[in-house]
Amino acid sequence: xxxxxxxxxxxxxxxxxxxxxxxxxxxxxxxxxxxxxxxxxxxxxxxxxxxxxxxxxxxxxxxxxxxxxxxxxxxxxxxxxxxxxxxxxxxxxxxxxxxxxxxxxxxxxx
Amino acid sequence: xxxxxxxxxxxxxxxxxxxxxxxxxxxxxxxxxxxxxxxxxxxxxxxxxxxxxxxxxxxxxxxxxxxxxxxxxxxxxxxxxxxxxxxxxxxxxxxxxxxxxxxxxxxxxxxxxxx
Numbered sequence: 001x002x003x004x005x006x007x008x009x010x011x012x013x014x015x016x017x018x019x020x021x022x023x024x025x026x027x028x029x030x031x032x033x034x035x036x037x038x039x040x041x042x043x044x045x046x047x048x049x050x051x052x053x054x055x056x057x058x059x060x061x062x063x064x065x066x067x068x069x070x071x072x073x074x075x076x077x078x079x080x081x082x083x084x085x086x087x088x089x090x091x092x093x094x095x096x097x098x099x100x101x102x103x104x105x106x107x108x109x110x
Numbered sequence: 111x112x113x114x115x116x117x118x119x120x121x122x123x124x125x126x127x128x129x130x131x132x133x134x135x136x137x138x139x140x141x142x143x144x145x146x147x148x149x150x151x152x153x154x155x156x157x158x159x160x161x162x163x164x165x166x167x168x169x170x171x172x173x174x175x176x177x178x179x180x181x182x183x184x185x186x187x188x189x190x191x192x193x194x195x196x197x198x199x200x201x202x203x204x205x206x207x208x209x210x211x212x213x214x215x216x217x218x219x220x221x222x223x224x225x
Contacts, residue, residue, distance in 0.1 A: 033213060041218075042216040042217065042218050043153065043214075043216050044216070045213030045214060045215070048213060088152050088153075090152075097155050097158045097165070097166055098143075098155070098214065100152035100154070102152055103151075103152050
């Protein structure tokens with residue numbers, strides 16, 4: 001399956017600071033999906049990016065897909081305590097099943 | 111729309127015992143997935159079903175893991191015999207069409223502890 005690496009593995013931010021997580025692949029990705037998993041919870045779908053250079057926004061969250069479709073980022077502006085959790089990127093394999101990255105665990109300090 | 115239902119929520123067993131998990135996907139979702147999530151890691155695909163047929167089970171440890179979806183709706187995942195390293199959360203997910211990935215809906219998972 002396709003491998004996607006995420007950095008950083010952990011991030012602690014003060015409430016109100018911005019946060020960015022990066023997802024990288026050595027191969028071209030057909031699409032990328034982002035999920036959020038709250039502590040003790042299950043992954044929840046956030047968004048899918050398909051086009052080269054695509055940028056999508058959801059309130060304070062901005063998602064980008066690289067021009068070469070080998071990397072992606074999730075940026076959160078002015079973090080809130082409700083943003084706490086692990087953010088996973090994932091890419092579709094040959095049968096359109098998803099392979100998940102290692103995740104970035106975000107801690108927001110009030 | 112009802113979500114993906116999984117049971118049990120928690121399970122503790124001794125090594126070498128057997129265990130089974132159940133999943134009922136969202137109504138009408140033809141594709142069903144079982145993922146294993148070890149603490150601190152991302153979910154790892156175990157098996158994918160399209161209706162009642164297996165699409166991908168390349169990462170399923172078939173010497174001890176088995177899964178079925180006999181009527182193309184709910185599914186069971188079994189481990190026999192369990193090992194300590196099987197301790198993980200087992201997540202079931204479903205999606206509406208195999209060729210149109212619009213995001214999976216995950217169940218709450220079954221947390222398995224093997225002692």
